[in-house]
Amino acid sequence: MVLGCSEVRELKDTQVKVNSVTPLINREEYPCGDALLLVVESKKKGGGKSFAGRMRFQGKQRTIWIESTKKWKLKSAREQFE
DSSP states (O other): OOOOOHHHHHHOOOHHHHOOOOOOSSSSEEEEEEEEEEEEEGGGGGGEEEEEEEEEEEEEEEEEEEEETOOOHHHHHHHHOO
């Protein structure tokens, strides 16, 4: 499922959108709000979905991997990242 700009904005509001995203040829990252991302791996790598957060530490950008969408829901991932 390829999302348009308006659908990406809506992704931060609903777990249903997270579940409906399907893997493409390349790895995709969809913002979920407040530096939280939904990362969808490519079909070649199995098409797994996981949550990650981005933050700055000592002037460098860091990515914090939270967990797979099979184990975590959007609301739980947001709470964990805060």
